[in-house]
Every structure is written in structure tokens, then in C-alpha cells.
Amino acid sequence: MKIAEINRQDEMIYPGHNACPGCGAALAVRYLTKALGKNIVLVLTASCWSIISGMPPLTALKCPILHCPFPSAGSVGSGVRRGLNARGHHDTTVVVLAGDGGTFDIGLQALSGAAQRNEDYIFVCYDNEAYMNTGMQTSSATPFGARTNTAPYPLYKEGEKKDIMQIMAAHTVPYAATATVAFPADLEEKLKTAQKVKGFRFIHILAPCPPGWGTESSDTIEVSRLAVATGFFPLYEVRNGTNWKLTVPADIKSASLSQYLGLQRRFKEMDDRRLNELQHEINRDYQRLLDQVAKVTAETQQ
Amino acid sequence: MLQAPFKETAAYACGTTAISVNKTGEWRFLTPERQFRQSPCRQGCLLQGEVPSWLDAVKRGRWEEAWQIMSHNNPFPALTGYVCFNPCQENCNRDQLDQGIAIREVEKAIGEWRLKNYEPSKAIMKKKRRIAVIGSGPAGLSCAYYLTQAGYMVTVYERSAQLGGMLALGIPEYRLPHRILKRELEILSSEGVVFKTNTSLGSDLVLNDLYQEYDQVFLATGAWIPRMSGLPGEDSDHVYNALDFLSNYNTGVLQKLGSSVVVVGGGNAAIDSARTALRVNGVHHVTLLYRRSRLEMPADQSEVEAAEREGVELIFNVLPRSIETKGGRVKGVTVDHSRTDRYGLLVDSSTSFCRECDSVIMALGQLADYSLFGTLASKQTLFAGGDLISGPATVPEAIRAGRLAAMAIRSVYEDFEVCEQEILAGEVVSFEALNLAAKVNLELQQKEAEPQREAERCLGCGTCNSCGICYLFCPDVAVDQVDGKFEVNLDYCKGCGICVKECPAQAMVMKGGGR
Amino acid sequence: MAFQMISGSQAAATAVQRVGVDLVAAYPITPQTAIVEALADFSAKGELGGEFVSVESEYAALACCNGAAATGARVFTATASHGLAYMHEMIHWCSGARFPIVMVNVNRTIGAPWCLDPDQGDSLSQRDTGWLQLYCANAQEVFDMVIQAFIIAEELLLPCMVVFDGFYISHTYEAVDVADADQVRKLVGPPAFAPQVIPGQPGNLHGLSTGETHLKLVKDRHQTMLRLPVLFNKINKAFAKQFGRSYNILETQIPSGAKRAIVAAGATAETVRWALPVLADTGLIQLRVFRPFPAAEIRQVIEENELTELLVVDRNCSVGMGGIFAQELRSALYELPKPPQVRSLILAGGVDLTEQMLVDLLQTTGNEENFALRWGDEF
Incomplete structure (x- = not known):
């Protein structure tokens, strides 16, 4: 089942859900559930998806959704996995879904614990780079220079976006990957790869948020594409914390950082100094990634 | 739970x-x-064909659907698939990505599919209206097709023994295999079109008399009168006009051209003549003389290139001054150098030379015969189209004229508005306007046959594919x-x-x- | 069936092993560690039956139990003091989600400053979370209540906390009649509650609700919890048949003619029981169940015995209001036409209750200034 394939029956998400128009998070979950198939259980922590999934007696997904408190996602996932095992559901894929807050900030301890225990489930972080459900407050996933409602003009987010992938790699989890909504084929590939791996798997999905980022709702895909092209959000995977592979290279010639930021009102007040600082950060991190990939390539050739 | x-x-x-x-x-x-929105191919198409739509149908292997879309504008894709100069292809946006789509090849494939898979139309409500079509060229056949599909009873008159007009007589076999036309005519007959050959308007038929038997008459007799050059020696033996030469060749009349042939002219008929002459027994060398430069040549560029590949020698910027003869036999053509400037053609007679040859084919264009109109009684309605009205034009243009004529005739009896195929509003979709980045997510399906693979490459340009x-x-x-x-x-x-x-x-x- | 000299902690862990659970998730904290270690021991020997997971916090422990319970698994965890406080959000959640989780809390004072003594404030500050709370007075009760907690929780679909005092019970060795697994499982049976998460079946579990629907759910939980007294008696009939001993929601020991009683929960009740012979005309009311609060049962005891004075031992204090058991009791007595006087002894910080304290207290008469409220440091 390819997610680009047109088949209503295989869509796991019902139309009529509560996401805002152009929601990247809705797309991300649409893709991931379709890629993973029907035999999944979704553990859902506090995030926009707590709302998108609907108010019982309604539901937006064709699979069990277990809501849980904000910091608990990583641990509830462990329990669900082990509980299902105890009841003989070894084939069921457990997916823990959290936003950037539930992953980078309040959920980090549980995430780290589960990753370290190598719990057998897929942790998916859909990252819209701030607390969007509560109305755009700074999280540690908010990029440097962005304006938020807890860093209103003339303030801006100080400090860099936390590099969650390096943190997960440092846990030497069997599989970790980044993905974004403009590249559903790549996203699908990674989720299907993840589904076959045993142990802890981490997928970091950049999910643009039109109201929070101040983009046009129609620009969700475009802005996601530019995030990749500019090297701001590289698409790659890492196995066992050491085996790095770039899946969609940046295309710096075709896209500039100011073009990417220009689509987003949260960067409206970005001056050149800050732009350069952010560019420097991106270049440094992208180069580090390239080095990590090159090291792997060199080792395999030996 | x-x-x-x-x-x-x-x-x-x-x-x-x-x-x-x-x-x-x-x-x-x-x-x-x-x-x-308007795609460049569609804009280029002389029939305003819905090119991206039928490419899409082919891509998905839906040949019947492709034919249905095609037949909105073009009932003879097999014919045009061979003879059209495909301006659609020249406009193709995909050229800017890698290589344009070979649209005509797909069109041809749809045509061949149609010829092979034709089944007589389901009972069409006959309207008891009888229509006479004079001339069985592409305009007449197209008109006959559309009227028959609308339930009219159509009789096509043809003055020669061969049906097809220019398709049969003017276009050489190497460009249009005879079997194609033959099959198209069979299909039209099966659809109920009645053909009468060897019936010439004026001598065998009187225009006014036709109204006794028919409700309406569509005149599509084409343009067959060769334009004369007035050069000295033009009336000698072994000086042919292109249409006569081509139709004789197509009907198997033996023509002795000698070993060396000069063709005068720069249109498609000139190229057809030159390439056909190469195929005549005994001819070793064919030279084409054209008064302007290569860029100004009206003939289709791919045909010119094909002629060159086959060995036709092209001489540009030369204007014939006279045809040299000796004892009534052609010896050569004397030419002056000529070039275009902003006031017209500048001729320099100081550097003239003679090109020796055994025969000359004059391809200077044709004129229509309007004398028939004079025989029409006043107040009588007459429909006319094709080369007869437009002057020498292309097969697709004639097909379009026949289609428009059919609509005009229907509008007499039906609540029906004559319109061109919907011309799409707004600017033509440019290559830059396309959003190709999204396509990385689509997996190309492996298509079995070549036309499908080719159709798959279509970018759609303004059309949902x-x-x-x-x-x-x-x-x-x-x-x-x-x-x-x-x-x-x-x-x-x-x-x-x-x-x-x-x-x-x-x-x-x-x-x-x-x- | 055999008596073993074991600690309260071992009694708890052994009871869990005897019942048989699918998952134990736990995080160590004094004085609960002995339970975790004992369960880990069972796991190491392959005797636990289910999985033992060492998680990274108490919060994670209960969250992990929460996830497993959602799938229909029988789970257990244990904690104390700060650990329980750290779980607070999950404690609420488990109850709202109707997960029949059993948890042991070993009472310990919550800082600051750090303190290891058995203040009951940790479990009592979880009073309003929708959990059942059972207080044990000795190791035998620990063993028996842990077993019964599983039956209660799974029957009512509400989580159940078994509480006992740190060190006095958790680390004290007593002779405990330890039933073997077969007998226990005969009574408890395999997990019989329906799973909420079922692969292949769509279900939006515990998603957003309106206040109105939340109210309905709270009402349901409240009414369900009030079914405990009937259920408890039923369970103990079966328990008595199986093991020859049984329990009541209120354990009363009132000599005939006595018009006053001491009310206590946990280890203090055991101290009072031992002191009764030296306390003239005084009875004991042991609060075994704190949630649901046995108000009607207490009123009945008071009316039947025409009690005029209650002395409540509170090893806790709600700062600004006083002893928590005393408060709860006062509100339960409000409906009586002639309620008894309620006196409060506060031993917050987990201060030990001595026989001498009780003797002193009972000598104080109603005219004295310090009749109604006494603090443990005044003796």
C-alpha cells in the first residue's frame, strides 16, 4: 500500500477532523497511519492532535487512540506495548505520537527512558516548533529568531532549536529518521522501514502550522519543501546511533534561507544579524551531518 | 468494549x-x-485538440476514452498522426525539462487503435435530413463524419476515381500509407456515408439541382489550380506542377523525369515533390530552389530535414529567371540570387547561374476555383470550407473547417450554437508556472507500451491528468x-x-x- | 498455607506474586524499595509471571501501568511520599480512565525538609483523585488487602491504593500467614476486566470532553465507588471461606459500656489495639477504608454504642485545618442528632504513637483548654 495510491479505504483518517485548514500535523498523521496500516495503536499525548482527533463519541482515526497526559507519552507507550504483548498482540505496531512540546520539553524524560530501555515501539514527534495548541508559545523546538506569544516583538526566541535527533542518536536507538510533509514518499519509506525494525524507533516530522508560523494555509507543502531545500531541516536517518544516511539532500542553489523565512510571519522582524546567525547554525549542523554521513560512506568502502 | x-x-x-x-x-x-487552462500544445494545435486530456487517457491505458476525447475535435487521428506537422509538439513545455512529448506518435497510436478497434456506432437517431458534401478531401470527410454522428444522411461526391482528395492525391505514400485512408473511408461507409466517385460538379452535377435531393450542400472542393510562374519555358515538356506530379505518382501514372530534377518552391508541396521525385525510377539528383533563406521557408522543418537526409540538395536565396530548353526539352533553370529585405525581395541578377537538369517541378502553390459559386441560384444557402475558402492549408485545418461546417449545418435544424472548440481563458500555462517539485512523491508506473510511456511524460500544463x-x-x-x-x-x-x-x-x- | 516471618514489604510483594500480574513498573524510593527489590527477585527467579520494568521515575511507573492496563493487562506498582506526589497527574488520570491499577503506597513524610518517618500526608493528599484507599495495620493485613485490592479494582474498574506505614510496617518482620499462589488465584482469578485498547477496533479513548460529559463520568465513578461496602463484605465472605479470616470496612473493638473510642488508621490502630487493655472504658474504631469514606458505618457504630467522645489519631496534618481523619469524621457526624465530641491528636511528621500518649490524653477532661486538639510533641 503506497500512500500516494488513491484508495479511500486505506486512509486511516476520516474527513471532518478538527485540524485548522492546511494543517501539517493532520497531513503527517494521515501519512504515517496510512503507511503503517490498520494494525496499529496510537498513544496520543497532549498536543494539537488531542483536539484534531475529535471529541468522543467521535473519532478521527480508524485505529485505537489512547490519550494520555502531557509528559507521559514515552512511558504509556511502554505500557501499551508490554500490555499488548501480554495479551498476545505481538504483531500490532504501537505508535506514540507527541508534538514538539511532548517530545523536546515535558516529554523528554519519558522519551529518554523509553529509548534507553529500547522499548519496542515507534515514537513519532510531529514538530510544529512551538506550543501551538495553546496558541504559539515558545518551546525548545522553536527556531532561533522566531517570534512567539511568549517572545513577542521586540523579543524573539533566543537560543538554538534543540537537536533532538542527535539526542536520540546518542541513545543509540536502532532507528531514527527525520521526515516532513512535502516528501510523503520519503516519509512513508522511513515509517515502513521503522515498522520492520525491532526496538525503539524515533521519527521526527516537521509539520508546518499555518496559524502559528504565519504562513498561508496553501503554503504548507511549499514551506516544508523549502525547509529541506535550505538545509534547515535535512531529511536523513540514523541506525544504531552511528549509521547516518541522507535521504533527500538539501538544494541550497534553488532555495535561500530568506526565501524560507519570508513565507512565515513569525520571522518578519528577523534582521540580517540574526539571519546570519541562523544561517551559520544551519550550515554548521548540515556540515556535521554531511561529515557523519561521509564517515559512514568511507567506512563501508574500506 | x-x-x-x-x-x-x-x-x-x-x-x-x-x-x-x-x-x-x-x-x-x-x-x-x-x-x-490553456496548454501550449493545445494552443499550438490547429484543431484546438484536448491534447493533455487524451494523453492522460492513454497513460492510463484507456484507449476508448482517448479516442472519445480526440474525436471531439479530430475524427481522423490516424491521418493527422501521419501528416500533421505537429505544432503542438513544438510548443511542449517538457522541452524545457528534458525533451518534448512526441505527441503525434501518441496521436497516431490512438488513430491506429481506432482503425483496429472500430465498431459501428450504436443506433443513432436518424434525422431524415440529407446533406450533400462536394469533395472528399479532409474537409468533406470531416463534415461527413460529424453530420453522420448527429444523425444526418450524407452523400459525398468526388470528381476523381479516388476518394480522399489531397489525402489521396497530394500526399505521398511515404508520408501517409494508403491503408490508413482506405480504412478511414471504410469506417465512414460503415457509419452510413454514401460515396459517389467520378462525379464532377459542373459537368456531371448541377449545383442547383442538388437542392432537389438534398437539404443542404457543403462545398469543399479544395484548391487545385496551380499558380503559374510565368517564366519563359514553363510550358515545355518535363515541366510539371507539383500537384499533377504528386497525384500522378500516387495513382501510378508513369512519369519520366530523367536523372536530374529541379524543384522550385519552398512550401510543403515542394518538399513532398522533391522527396517523391527521389523515389522515381532513374532520378539520381534532386535540387530544390527557394528564393528566400532557410529560416523563411514555409515548409515544415522536420520535413525539410528529412529531405536533406534523403539527399535533396537545397539551394536558398535563388530566384528562377528562366527555364532553359533545347528542342522542347528542359536543359536547366537559370537563377538570380535573391534575399529578403524590409521592402520585399531584392534580386541581384549580376551573379546568376544555370542549374542543369532533365525536368522541373514547379511548386508555387495552388488557387481555388470560385467559379462554382456563380452557378448558385439566389437566396439559396450554401456551405463551403476547407482549402476552397482558406486557400492551400494543412490537413488539420481542413478537418477543422469540415467540423465547423457540420455545426453550421446542424444549427439550421437544431438548437445549436456554432462555436470553436472551447478556447481556454487566461494565459497559456508556462513551464515556470508548473509545480514539478511535488512530483517527487509520485512513483512512475511501468507502462508496457511505448505510447503509454510517452503519454506518462506529459506534464499536464493546465489540464488535470x-x-x-x-x-x-x-x-x-x-x-x-x-x-x-x-x-x-x-x-x-x-x-x-x-x-x-x-x-x-x-x-x-x-x-x-x-x- | 504457612506462616513466614516477613516484613510488610515482603508481604506486599509476595501478595502481588501470588495474585499474578502482567506487568510491574516501578521506581525505587525509601521506604518502598524493599517491595521493588522483592518483585525484582521474583522476576529474576522467573516467578513473577509478568514483566518487571525499571522505569526512570514514579511518574513513568504509573504511566507505564496506565498504558498496560488500557490493553487489559493486570498491573502493579508501589511508591511512597515524593514518588506518590510526583505521580499526582497520572493518579488522577488512571481513575478518570477507569484503569483497575493496584498500587501500594508506603507512608512517608513529604519534604521539605527531608524526612523518612511515616506521615500519612502523602496518601491523604491523593484523597480527591478517585482512587480507593485501604489502610493496613500490620503485615498480614498488607498481604490480604493487596490480594483483595485486585478483586475490588477490577470489579469496580477503579484504581486501588493499599497504604501502610513506612518502617513500622514495611520494615518490621511479623509472622504472616502466606497463602500459596494456587489458593490466591482460585479466589482472584485471571484479569476479567475488558481491555479498552483492542487492536483493529477504532476507539478514541479519553479524548476531549465537555464539562457536562465529564460530570456524568465523575458521577458514575462516585456512585461506583460507593458500592464498595457491599462488595467488601462479599469478598470477605469468600476470603473467609478460603483462608479462615476476614475483614470489615470498619474494625471495631468496643468494650461493653464504653462511651468513648479511639479512631485510627494504619499502624497506629495496631498500637491502640495493644493499648486497649490499659485504657479504661475505651474502644477502637479502625478505619480500614478511607475512600470511599465509611460515613454511614461510623454513624451506625456511634449510635449503636451511644458513643459520646471520639479521639482521632492523625499521623498527618492539613495545615490550616488540622488532622485529616478528624475533619472527615466531623463532616460524617454532622448528620447525627447528638454527635459525639471529636478530639484530635496530630502526629504529623510520622511521630510514633505511644501508650503513654493515649493514657495522658484520656485523662484530660472536656473543660481543659487542650481537650480538642493535641500535638504529638506535647507529651
């Missing part, structure tokens, strides 16, 4: 009803719509595929506009107004 006592309240804690009871389309204040990007990128699963076509489900569409923005073919727009 939940036990008592929790059962009664379980529904509040565990939702199992699909959220689709929420009609989130109510949130919408802008609405995406599919809107076809069912690529599915709108479906893929819809956060609300609000794009449905109904009978192969994509439609926005307005019950759930929140109007985000991603489908419009991401449509690779740019075949969607946002319209104001919500639910």
Missing part, C-alpha cells in the same frame, strides 16, 4: 463514531475548483476520485488551497465564497 457500570458512560470516554459527521466544509471561505497530487496533499482527505476524475469534496474541504498551490499542472484555482 467497556464493562458495566462504566458501559453506560463509555461513549463519553471512548469515541467510535467517525468524525465525518462534522461537515468541516462549513469552515471554508475560499473554494478550490478544477479549472482547465489525474496525477493525484491534490489527493496526496489534502490534509482533510477531501479529494475524491469519481470515475477516474478528481473532485473536491465540499462537505469536508476547509479551503486551505494546498491542492491549488501544489497542482503540478496548475489546473486548479481558488474561487471566492465558501459553503
Whole structure:
């Protein structure tokens, strides 16, 4: 089942859900559930998806959704996995879904614990780079220079976006990957790869948020594409914390950082100094990634 | 799933009803719509053919559907697939990516499919109106086709023994195999068109008399009178005009050209003549003389290139001054150098030379015979079209004229507006306007046959070609595929506009107004 | 069936092993560690039956139990003091989600400053979370209540906390009649509650609700919890048949003619029981169940015995209001036409209750200033 394939029956998400128009998070979950198939259980922590999934007696997904408190996602996932095992559901894929807050900030301890225990489930972080459900407050996933409602003009987010992938790699989890909504084929590939791996798997999905980022709702895909092209959000995977592979290279010639930021009102007040600082950060991190990939390539050739 | 006592309240804690009871389309204040825009191929097409649409049908292996779309504008894709100079292809946006689509090859494949898979139309309500079509060239045949499909009874008159007009007589076999025309004519006969050959208007038929038997008459007799050069020696033996030469060749009349032939002219008939002359027994060398430069040559460039490849010598910027003869036999053609400047053709007679040859083919164009109109009684309606009206033009243009004539005739009896095939509003979709980035997510299906593979390469340019990007990128699963076509489900569409923005073919727009 | 000299902690862990659970998730904290270690020991020997997971916090422990319980698994965890406080959000959640989780809390004072003594404030500050709370007075009760907690929780679909005092019970060795697994499982049976998460079945579990629907759910939980007294008696009939001993929601020991009683929960009740012979005309009311609060049962005891004075031992204090058991008791007595006087002894910080304290207290008469409220440091 390819997610680009047109088949209503295989869509796991019902139309009529509560996401805002152009929601990247809705797309991300649409893709991931379709890629993973029907035999999944979704553990859902506090995030926009707590709302998108609907108010019982309604539901937006064709699979069990277990809501849980904000910091608990990583641990509830462990329990669900082990509980299902105890009841003989070894084939069921457990997916823990959290936003950037539930992953980078309040959920980090549980995430780290589960990753370290190598719990057998897929942790998916859909990252819209701030607390969007509560109305755009700074999280540690908010990029440097962005304006938020807890860093209103003339303030801006100080400090860099936390590099969650390096943190997960440092846990030497069997599989970790980044993905974004403009590249559903790549996203699908990674989720299907993840589904076959045993142990802890981490997928970091950049999910643009039109109201929070101040983009046009129609620009969700475009802005996601530019995030990749500019090297701001590289698409790659890492196995066992050491085996790095770039899946969609940046295309710096075709896209500039100011073009990417220009689509987003949260960067409206970005001056050149800050732009350069952010560019420097991106270049440094992208180069580090390239080095990590090159090291792997060199080792395999030996 | 939940036990008592929790059962009664379980529904509040565990939702199992699909959220689709929420009609989130109510949130919408802008609405995406599919809107076809003009593609460069379609703009280039002399028939305004819906090129991207039938390419799409072929891509999906739906040949019947492709033929149906094709036949809106062109009932003879096999013919045009061979003889059209495909201006569509020259405009193709894909050229800027890698290489343009070989549109004519796909068109030809649709035509061949039609010829092979033709089945007589299901009973069409006959209208008891009888129509006479004079001339069995592409205009006449096209008119006959469309009228027959609309239930009219059509009789086609042809003055020669051969049906097809220019298709039969003017176009050499190497460009249009005889079997194609033969099969098209068979199909028309099966559809109920009556053909009468060896019947010439004026001598065998009197125009006014036709109205006794027919309700309307469509005159499509073409342009067959060769334009004369007035050069000295033009009336000698072994000086031919191109049409006579081609039709004789096509009907198997033996023509002795000698070993060396000069063709004068720069149109398609000149190229056809030169390439045909090469195929005549005994001819070793063919030279084509044209008064202007290569760039100014009206003939189709691919045909010119084919002629060159076959060994035709092209001499540009030369204007014949006289045809040299000796004892009534052609010896050569004397030419002056000539070139175009802003006032017209400048001729320099100081550097003239003589090109020796055994025969000359004059391809200076044809004129229509308007004398027939004079025989028409006053107040009588007459429909006319094709080369007869436009002057020498191309096969697709004649087919279009026949189609328009059929519509005009129908409008006499039916509540029917004569219109060109819908010409799409707005600018032609440029290569830059396309959104090809989204396509990385689509997996190319491996198609078995070449035409399908080729059709798959079509970028769509303003036409929905069912690529599915709108479906893929819809956060609300609000794009449905109904009978192969994509439609926005307005019950759930929140109007985000991603489908419009991401449509690779740019075949969607946002319209104001919500639910 | 055999008596073993074991600690309260071992009694708890052994009971869990005897019942048989699918998952134990736990995080160590004094004085609960002995339970975790004992369960880990069972796991190491392959005797636990289910999985033992060492998680990274108490919060994670209960969250992990929460996830497993959602799938229909029988789970257990144990904690104390700060650990329980750290779980607070999950404690609420488990109850709202109707997960029949059994948890042991070993009472310990919550800082600051750090303190290891058995203040009951940790479990009592979880009073309003929708958990059942059972207080044990000795190791035998620990063993028996842990077993019964599983039956209660799974029957009512509410989580159940078994509480006992740190060190006095958790680390004290007593002779405990330890039933073997077969007998226990005969009574408890395999997990019989329906799973909420079932692969292949869509279900939006515990998603957003309105206040109105939340109210309905709270009402349901409240009414369900009030079914405990009937259930408890039923369970103990079966328990008595199986093991020859049984329990009541209120354990009363009132000599005939006595018009006053001491009310206590946990280890203090055991101290009072031992002191009764030296306390003239005084009875004991042991609060075994704190949630649901046995108000009607207490009123009945008072009316039947025409009690005029209650002395409540509170090893806790709600700062600004006083002893928590005393408060709860006062509100339960409000409906009586002639309620007894309620006196409060506060031993917050986990201060030990001595026989001498009780003797002193009972000598104080109603005219004295410090009749109604006494603090443990005044003796």
C-alpha cells in the first residue's frame, strides 16, 4: 500500500477532523497511519492532535487512540506495548505520537527512558516548533529568531532549536529518521522501514502550522519543501546511533534561507544579524551531518 | 468494549463514531475548483485538440476514452498522426525539462487503435435530413463524419476515381500509407456515408439541382489550380506542377523525369515533390530552389530535414529567371540570387547561374476555383470550407473547417450554437508556472507500451491528468476520485488551497465564497 | 498455607506474586524499595509471571501501568511520599480512565525538609483523585488487602491504593500467614476486566470532553465507588471461606459500656489495639477504608454504642485545618442528632504513637483548654 495510491479505504483518517485548514500535523498523521496500516495503536499525548482527533463519541482515526497526559507519552507507550504483548498482540505496531512540546520539553524524560530501555515501539514527534495548541508559545523546538506569544516583538526566541535527533542518536536507538510533509514518499519509506525494525524507533516530522508560523494555509507543502531545500531541516536517518544516511539532500542553489523565512510571519522582524546567525547554525549542523554521513560512506568502502 | 457500570458512560470516554459527521466544509471561505487552462500544445494545435486530456487517457491505458476525447475535435487521428506537422509538439513545455512529448506518435497510436478497434456506432437517431458534401478531401470527410454522428444522411461526391482528395492525391505514400485512408473511408461507409466517385460538379452535377435531393450542400472542393510562374519555358515538356506530379505518382501514372530534377518552391508541396521525385525510377539528383533563406521557408522543418537526409540538395536565396530548353526539352533553370529585405525581395541578377537538369517541378502553390459559386441560384444557402475558402492549408485545418461546417449545418435544424472548440481563458500555462517539485512523491508506473510511456511524460500544463497530487496533499482527505476524475469534496474541504498551490499542472484555482 | 516471618514489604510483594500480574513498573524510593527489590527477585527467579520494568521515575511507573492496563493487562506498582506526589497527574488520570491499577503506597513524610518517618500526608493528599484507599495495620493485613485490592479494582474498574506505614510496617518482620499462589488465584482469578485498547477496533479513548460529559463520568465513578461496602463484605465472605479470616470496612473493638473510642488508621490502630487493655472504658474504631469514606458505618457504630467522645489519631496534618481523619469524621457526624465530641491528636511528621500518649490524653477532661486538639510533641 503506497500512500500516494488513491484508495479511500486505506486512509486511516476520516474527513471532518478538527485540524485548522492546511494543517501539517493532520497531513503527517494521515501519512504515517496510512503507511503503517490498520494494525496499529496510537498513544496520543497532549498536543494539537488531542483536539484534531475529535471529541468522543467521535473519532478521527480508524485505529485505537489512547490519550494520555502531557509528559507521559514515552512511558504509556511502554505500557501499551508490554500490555499488548501480554495479551498476545505481538504483531500490532504501537505508535506514540507527541508534538514538539511532548517530545523536546515535558516529554523528554519519558522519551529518554523509553529509548534507553529500547522499548519496542515507534515514537513519532510531529514538530510544529512551538506550543501551538495553546496558541504559539515558545518551546525548545522553536527556531532561533522566531517570534512567539511568549517572545513577542521586540523579543524573539533566543537560543538554538534543540537537536533532538542527535539526542536520540546518542541513545543509540536502532532507528531514527527525520521526515516532513512535502516528501510523503520519503516519509512513508522511513515509517515502513521503522515498522520492520525491532526496538525503539524515533521519527521526527516537521509539520508546518499555518496559524502559528504565519504562513498561508496553501503554503504548507511549499514551506516544508523549502525547509529541506535550505538545509534547515535535512531529511536523513540514523541506525544504531552511528549509521547516518541522507535521504533527500538539501538544494541550497534553488532555495535561500530568506526565501524560507519570508513565507512565515513569525520571522518578519528577523534582521540580517540574526539571519546570519541562523544561517551559520544551519550550515554548521548540515556540515556535521554531511561529515557523519561521509564517515559512514568511507567506512563501508574500506 | 467497556464493562458495566462504566458501559453506560463509555461513549463519553471512548469515541467510535467517525468524525465525518462534522461537515468541516462549513469552515471554508475560499473554494478550490478544477479549472482547465490553456496548454501550449493545445494552443499550438490547429484543431484546438484536448491534447493533455487524451494523453492522460492513454497513460492510463484507456484507449476508448482517448479516442472519445480526440474525436471531439479530430475524427481522423490516424491521418493527422501521419501528416500533421505537429505544432503542438513544438510548443511542449517538457522541452524545457528534458525533451518534448512526441505527441503525434501518441496521436497516431490512438488513430491506429481506432482503425483496429472500430465498431459501428450504436443506433443513432436518424434525422431524415440529407446533406450533400462536394469533395472528399479532409474537409468533406470531416463534415461527413460529424453530420453522420448527429444523425444526418450524407452523400459525398468526388470528381476523381479516388476518394480522399489531397489525402489521396497530394500526399505521398511515404508520408501517409494508403491503408490508413482506405480504412478511414471504410469506417465512414460503415457509419452510413454514401460515396459517389467520378462525379464532377459542373459537368456531371448541377449545383442547383442538388437542392432537389438534398437539404443542404457543403462545398469543399479544395484548391487545385496551380499558380503559374510565368517564366519563359514553363510550358515545355518535363515541366510539371507539383500537384499533377504528386497525384500522378500516387495513382501510378508513369512519369519520366530523367536523372536530374529541379524543384522550385519552398512550401510543403515542394518538399513532398522533391522527396517523391527521389523515389522515381532513374532520378539520381534532386535540387530544390527557394528564393528566400532557410529560416523563411514555409515548409515544415522536420520535413525539410528529412529531405536533406534523403539527399535533396537545397539551394536558398535563388530566384528562377528562366527555364532553359533545347528542342522542347528542359536543359536547366537559370537563377538570380535573391534575399529578403524590409521592402520585399531584392534580386541581384549580376551573379546568376544555370542549374542543369532533365525536368522541373514547379511548386508555387495552388488557387481555388470560385467559379462554382456563380452557378448558385439566389437566396439559396450554401456551405463551403476547407482549402476552397482558406486557400492551400494543412490537413488539420481542413478537418477543422469540415467540423465547423457540420455545426453550421446542424444549427439550421437544431438548437445549436456554432462555436470553436472551447478556447481556454487566461494565459497559456508556462513551464515556470508548473509545480514539478511535488512530483517527487509520485512513483512512475511501468507502462508496457511505448505510447503509454510517452503519454506518462506529459506534464499536464493546465489540464488535470489525474496525477493525484491534490489527493496526496489534502490534509482533510477531501479529494475524491469519481470515475477516474478528481473532485473536491465540499462537505469536508476547509479551503486551505494546498491542492491549488501544489497542482503540478496548475489546473486548479481558488474561487471566492465558501459553503 | 504457612506462616513466614516477613516484613510488610515482603508481604506486599509476595501478595502481588501470588495474585499474578502482567506487568510491574516501578521506581525505587525509601521506604518502598524493599517491595521493588522483592518483585525484582521474583522476576529474576522467573516467578513473577509478568514483566518487571525499571522505569526512570514514579511518574513513568504509573504511566507505564496506565498504558498496560488500557490493553487489559493486570498491573502493579508501589511508591511512597515524593514518588506518590510526583505521580499526582497520572493518579488522577488512571481513575478518570477507569484503569483497575493496584498500587501500594508506603507512608512517608513529604519534604521539605527531608524526612523518612511515616506521615500519612502523602496518601491523604491523593484523597480527591478517585482512587480507593485501604489502610493496613500490620503485615498480614498488607498481604490480604493487596490480594483483595485486585478483586475490588477490577470489579469496580477503579484504581486501588493499599497504604501502610513506612518502617513500622514495611520494615518490621511479623509472622504472616502466606497463602500459596494456587489458593490466591482460585479466589482472584485471571484479569476479567475488558481491555479498552483492542487492536483493529477504532476507539478514541479519553479524548476531549465537555464539562457536562465529564460530570456524568465523575458521577458514575462516585456512585461506583460507593458500592464498595457491599462488595467488601462479599469478598470477605469468600476470603473467609478460603483462608479462615476476614475483614470489615470498619474494625471495631468496643468494650461493653464504653462511651468513648479511639479512631485510627494504619499502624497506629495496631498500637491502640495493644493499648486497649490499659485504657479504661475505651474502644477502637479502625478505619480500614478511607475512600470511599465509611460515613454511614461510623454513624451506625456511634449510635449503636451511644458513643459520646471520639479521639482521632492523625499521623498527618492539613495545615490550616488540622488532622485529616478528624475533619472527615466531623463532616460524617454532622448528620447525627447528638454527635459525639471529636478530639484530635496530630502526629504529623510520622511521630510514633505511644501508650503513654493515649493514657495522658484520656485523662484530660472536656473543660481543659487542650481537650480538642493535641500535638504529638506535647507529651
